[in-house]
Amino acid sequence: MTRKHLVLVAGVLAGLVACEANKVSLKVVTDIPAPVAARLPLKVGVYYDDKFANHVYEENSEDRPNWRIESGASQTALFDQILSSMFAEIQRIDGVPPKSGSSGFDLLLAPQVEEMQFSTPTEIKTEFYEAWVRYALAMYEPDGSPLATWRFEGYGKSSTEFLKNMDTGMNEAINVALRDAGAKFIVKFPDLPEIKSRVEGR
Amino acid sequence: MKPGSITLAAFLLYGLSGCKSTTVVDVYRESPSAAPAADESIVVLGRRHAMDHDTETDFVTCVGQTLNGSHGRLRVIPEKQFVDTMYPYFETSTAPMDVLNLNKLVKIPVVAAKFNEFKVRYFIWVDGATETVDKAGSISCAIGPGGGGCFGFAYWEDEANYEASIWDFKQLTLSGKISTETQGTSYLPAVVIPIPLLARVQSNACKSLAAQIESFLK
Numbered sequence: 093m094t095r096k097h098l099v100l101v102a103g104v105l106a107g108l109v110a111c112e113a114n115k116v117s118l119k120v121v122t123d124i125p126a127p128v129a130a131r132l133p134l135k136v137g138v139y140y141d142d143k144f145a146n147h148v149y150e151e152n153s154e155d156r157p158n159w160r161i162e163s164g165a166s167q168t169a170l171f172d173q174i175l176s177s178m179f180a181e182i183q184r185i186d187g188v189p190p191k192s193g194s195s196g197f198d199l200l201l202a203p204q205v206e207e208m209q210f211s212t213p214t215e216i217k218t219e220f221y222e223a224w225v226r227y228a229l230a231m232y233e234p235d236g237s238p239l240a241t242w243r244f245e246g247y248g249k250s251s252t253e254f255l256k257n258m259d260t261g262m263n264e265a266i267n268v269a270l271r272d273a274g275a276k277f278i279v280k281f282p283d284l285p286e287i288k289s290r291v292e293g294r
Numbered sequence: 295m296k297p298g299s300i301t302l303a304a305f306l307l308y309g310l311s312g313c314k315s316t317t318v319v320d321v322y323r324e325s326p327s328a329a330p331a332a333d334e335s336i337v338v339l340g341r342r343h344a345m346d347h348d349t350e351t352d353f354v355t356c357v358g359q360t361l362n363g364s365h366g367r368l369r370v371i372p373e374k375q376f377v378d379t380m381y382p383y384f385e386t387s388t389a390p391m392d393v394l395n396l397n398k399l400v401k402i403p404v405v406a407a408k409f410n411e412f413k414v415r416y417f418i419w420v421d422g423a424t425e426t427v428d429k430a431g432s433i434s435c436a437i438g439p440g441g442g443g444c445f446g447f448a449y450w451e452d453e454a455n456y457e458a459s460i461w462d463f464k465q466l467t468l469s470g471k472i473s474t475e476t477q478g479t480s481y482l483p484a485v486v487i488p489i490p491l492l493a494r495v496q497s498n499a500c501k502s503l504a505a506q507i508e509s510f511l512k
Contacts, residue, residue: 125378128404218346247387251348275382 116159118259122166122267127177129278132287133294134198137185138175140168141202149208155215161262163205166270171203174274178281189236198290199239200232206243210262213252220249221261223269229277231286240286246273315452315478315493317502321510327416327462327469329511334415335369336361336511337376341421342386349420353456353500357420360504368508371412380408393417393461393468414463418507422456424496433484443486451479454499458507472506474499 146164175182186192188200207226213219225246231239248268250261281287330336338358340349354373362370377384383399390396396417399405431448454476460469478493 125381127381128379128383128408130402130404220348249348251350253350271381272385272387275385275388278382279388 116156116161116258116262118161118263120161120163120166120263120266120270122169122270124170124173124271124274127174127274127278129174129177130282131180132178132282132291133180134287134290135181135183135196136175136179137183137190137197137200138171139185139188139190139200139202140171141204144168144202144204147205149210161208161210161266163208163266163270166266167203167205170270170274174278175201178278188230188232189234195234197234199287200234200236202230202232204228204230210265212258212261219252221252221258221265222249223247223262223265225266225269225273227273227277240284242281242284244273244276244280246270246276248272315476315495315498317474317476317498319502319506320473320475321470321506322472323470323510324468325462325465325470327460327511330368330415334413335371336416336418337371337373337412337414338418338420339373339376339384339389341389341419344421347423347425349422349456350424350496353424353496354420356497356500357418357458357504357507360500361508364504364508368511371414376412379412380405393466396461396463397466409463416469416511417461417463419459419461420456420503421459422454424452424454424499426450427453431482433482433488435484444484444488445486446484448482449479451477452493452495453477454495456499456503458503460507460510470510472503472510474503474506476502 144164145168147162147167149159149161149163151159183197185197185200188202190197190200204227205225206228207224209224211222213221216222227244227246229242229244231242233239246269248265248271250264250268252261282291338354338361340351340354342348351373358370358372361368382388383402383405390399400409429448429450431446433444433446433448435444436442454474457471457473459471461467462469476495476499478495478498480493481491482488483491
């Protein structure tokens with residue numbers, strides 16, 4: 093092998109190592125505590141469509157090669173956790189309006205992940221991995237007619253201390269973002285006019 | 295002793311004496327504070343809403359543990375336990391920024407019940423960070439058939455700035471504020487083997503802050 097070939101092989105190897113360093117492939121694992129919340133006297137049906145329940149963020153660019161972040165299971169776990177602590181009764185439904193199963197709901201909900209954004213320490217020259225997620229929560233009358241859509245966000249960051257790898261740093265930041273979104277949901281949702289009027293009307 | 299060894303020893307001694315840190319503490323008392331009763335507890339929490347820094351979790355833990363070990367006088371609830379139990383009311387985006395906002399939380403019966411379970415008397419909010427403000431020097435390492443080694447000299451200066459706000463939950467008042475500013479320079483001389491001479495800036499800031507909080511709550 094000539095010297096030229098050696099340099100070329102070394103260059104390709106270095107490129108591959110750099111690519112691998114920027115690759116993200118993770119299944120988000122969340123840890124959301126049981127909330128302290130007063131239950132609203134409502135029977136609520138929640139619909140997670142396939143896009144939400146199997147949510148995947150994918151990006152394949154020069155700076156972010158082969159990014160794949162699966163958060164569907166964590167999203168449904170988050171909403172299951174917070175909704176079950178907020179309402180007198182909560183049930184998963186198979187569509188809006190429900191195609192089968194029980195009736196007598198006061199309200200139907202269908203969350204969607206509208207947008208997700210990330211940044212890494214190398215991209216923004218800080219010591220933090222950052223994650224930002226925006227949800228659109230569609231609210232429906234019991235018969236399925238639209239009531240309103242409420243948007244709320246969650247933000248999380250994770251420091252680079254202890255030489256975390258990209259996957260771990262990202263997972264921590266996403267976990268904090270989901271936890272933050274859940275917190276905002278619990279604190280703000282009962283004050284929405286659509287919800288207040290429903291609770292006061294009972 | 296050979297002249298080379300004397301030089302090295304003198305160099306190390308100089309380094310050891312130089313890597314001390316200095317702390318300046320400022321205490322401001324807003325209202326009279328009483329020592330917590332035997333069954334009352336305190337909670338030390340970190341502020342993490344600034345974009346450019348986060349109050350380090352290990353620093354908050356250090357202050358809490360130091361206070362907890364202060365002659366068994368203070369009962370400190372670990373930060374994670376408290377924040378998880380009070381979820382969602384003490385998250386970065388939802389935590390009360392002012393002592394008067396605690397009053398709003400108390401009006402939520404489920405939250406008030408949790409406060410009663412913990413028997414919280416004082417909330418201590420710690421805000422700040424430890425940062426490297428200056429660094430210089432370089433160290434080169436090499437390895438060859440006959441062995442390897444490093445040669446050079448590097449140093450860095452760390453600065454720890456923290457402020458603790460003490461809220462009296464019983465009176466719903468700000469009891470006072472304590473700030474610490476600790477500076478220290480660490481050295482890394484390398485003659486074959488690098489020998490770190492570290493100024494324990496964050497650790498010293500933790501001890502100073504905890505000592506002042508303990509004294510404040512007497």
